[in-house]
Amino acid sequence: MPEGTKLIVVYGNYRHRQDSTGITVSTSIEENETGVPYRAVTDVNIEGRLRNKRLESPRYLDPIIQEMELAYSQPGMDFGMLHDDGTRSTVWFRNADTIGGIRPRMLAYPNYRGGEYVNYRQFQIQLTVMQPVVGAPEYIRFSESLSIDGGGGEWDVKEVNFGRGVRHRTRTHKKCTAVQSGSAVGRGDFPRVPPPIWPFALRTEEPKIGREVRPRGGSRTGNIRLEECEISWTYEYVWPVRLDGIPHYAIG
Structure with a gap:
């Protein structure tokens, strides 16, 4: 200068x-x-x-x-x-x-x-x-969890009038149910929903989806870009035997 x-x-x-x-x-x-x-x-x-x-x-x-x-x-x-x-x-x-x-x-x-x-x-x-930031990642925040239940034998206890109850098998194979749920926050747009972990075992073909927008500023600013867009998802599964897997994680 x-x-x-x-x-x-x-x-x-x-x-x-x-x-x-x-x-x-x-x-x-x-x-x-x-x-x-x-x-x-x-x-x-x-x-x-x-x-x-x-x-x-x-x-x-x-x-x-x-x-x-x-x-x-x-x-x-x-x-x-x-x-x-x-x-x-x-x-x-x-x-x-x-x-x-x-x-x-x-x-x-x-x-x-x-x-x-x-x-x-x-x-x-x-x-x-x-x-x-130019080239910034799609996700600001990302989390996903799995809940798995059943898939093996099932036992119960039959009570008696006097003395201890008797443990006995009620099913040799109980159905396995699982829930894959998570949420992600994107910058300016909704992030992609990760795919189902077990597509062959889906209870319903499409996941339950929720969306929330947290704008920065407003119409007075002359700028309508959305700063934080959160999306949540839930997949439900059912299968004759035990399912096994790990949740997705954000990369970059």
Whole structure:
């Protein structure tokens, strides 16, 4: 960057003054349960001063404050820093590329000392930006369990009036029943349901399916991408002899 070049902080159509605004950007990477990155969360902190152009009265500062407050009351705007010539810097976030939209989390005025609210007004703004990681795995979370019952002989105890009961066989081969159930959370879409472990022993041909959507943001953000989509499944089995197997597990 050439010496003396300054960047302009922009939110939507609102531009901060170059000489009175500072910005701090920090990004953390979140991993799924298998340790693979799937989401980048960026926290932005903006600090600066709104300057009163006419120092004889603080009332001339009010419309300047109101203009900034109105701009940041609207979620879902593009945000970043521009060069003097209007080109985008490396710090630029398109709302359409985010999960749930860009959301201002705080706008505060932390100081009242000195010439505060007469000559100037100090402010602090915080934004959060969430973006999917390119090539991230299909699953954020995944779990599956098996429950198996029967498949062998069955015994019971016949009670008597006096003394101990008598243990006796009631069946030489009891039917085996099993339940395969689980759930998975996907990023932006529902994950695939794993196949049945014993397709030859299904009680019903199709599994019981449940779906739940947990959106990030809403229609006000201008971004309708769904951040967390959870799907659950249940397969039921019945077979003349004992079934054996292990649950599926998420890969990557």
